[in-house]
Amino acid sequence: MSKSIYHVTPGGQLSGRLRVPGDKSISHRAVILGALAEGITEVDGLLEGADVLATIAAFQAMGVAMEGPQGGHLRIHGVGLQGLREPLAPLDCGNSGTAMRLLAGVLAGQSFASTLVGDASLQRRPMGRILTPLTAMGAQISAADGRAPLSIKGARLHGIRYAMPIASAQVKSAILLAGLYAEGESCVTEPAPTRDHSERMLAGFGYAVRRQGPQACLRGGGRLQGQALVVPADISSAAFFLVGASIAPGSDICLEGVGINPTRTGVIEILTRMGARIDLGNLREVGGEPVADIRVRSAPLQGIRIPRHLVPLAIDEFPAIFVAAACAAGETIIEGAAELRVKESDRIAVMAAGLKTLGVEVAEDPEGARIRGGSLGGGSIVSHGDHRVAMAFAMAGLAASQPIRIEDCANVATSFPDFPRLAQEAGLALQVLEA
Ligand SMILES: O=C(O)C1=C[C@@H](OP(=O)(O)O)[C@@H](O)[C@H](O)C1
């Protein structure tokens, strides 16, 4: 893959109406449940990012026919829960933690063996968190040092009651997907609310999920019925524009059809507490998920202590939130966010280093950071191949006094392939250079 570089000329403002691409979490789940359902599933608004394409390719390699994706449309010929075929080669999850952890849940219940591989970043990420519950359900999975590649020997699974030690929607989803194949009931309890797209979509495919407070349960042996579903725009992609418009004076932008599932709106709450001017309009429901048009106008931001309960509800938005904090008056304190260290990069270390390059005072903590807002200079940022780090620093250019150069941006295509074009159209002076 070529290593693209972003060059952002300082200044400018964001304006206009735009639609960011489909939600990545919901797109993965649509592909997975569509493949395992009986009959046809038609998906519209699908994210055609590399992460979701990896999930699509994995199911195609297991004999699921699909037409598309094209223009956000994918037609899936579901094979039913028992219809997958043994793949002839390892399944490549690329850069995607969601693909690997959710696929592991599905593969744990198959009658064949399989291997999941990923890129250098994914091979560093912890997989013990899914190995423990899936093994307890009866699967045999080997992984050196709890990391990919994962060799999975599918088995007859039995239900489990599992209290997750960390708040992770990927772990919860892996258990629920394995639970489709398990004898008896599988129940997962989460220590704090995490995104609930799996539970919602399973219900949409006609599968009974019992939800009681922090617990979600299902019984194996049911059936999924193919659906037509529409994927809302991804609030995690919208977040870069929420921050960019907030920090660039004179901005006024409307993001259309964004998913505002309450398990995902932490970024709106955090930015609003910082003083951002964010208005939700045209509230409606799309594909079992609440959706709104979001208008953002620039506003002076103040530093805050981010409440811990909002961390899992904004987990992927922290790179953008670091940039908002760097532009806010006073100090922003992030706590209880150790999970940021095991994403595509160590997002605490990488954001702290990048902000320091721009002249911002940042103190790293093991589970967070303290950021003293001030003026942003320019400089050369190392993104460590992390898509969200790259996009966050691109938006920082709106408030910087000097150009910002961001290395290694090709992975933006994992979640937001159209980011450079949409950002340019909205007013960001971004150039993409090929290394
Ligand atoms: O379930 C999902 O789709 C996701 C869950 C989150 O990960 P964790 O479950 O590791 O918190 C998030 O960071 C990731 O981008 C997508």
Ligand SMILES: C=C(OP(=O)(O)O)C(=O)O
């Ligand atoms: C953490 C992320 O994704 P994943 O875990 O699927 O790699 C992300 O998109 O920010």
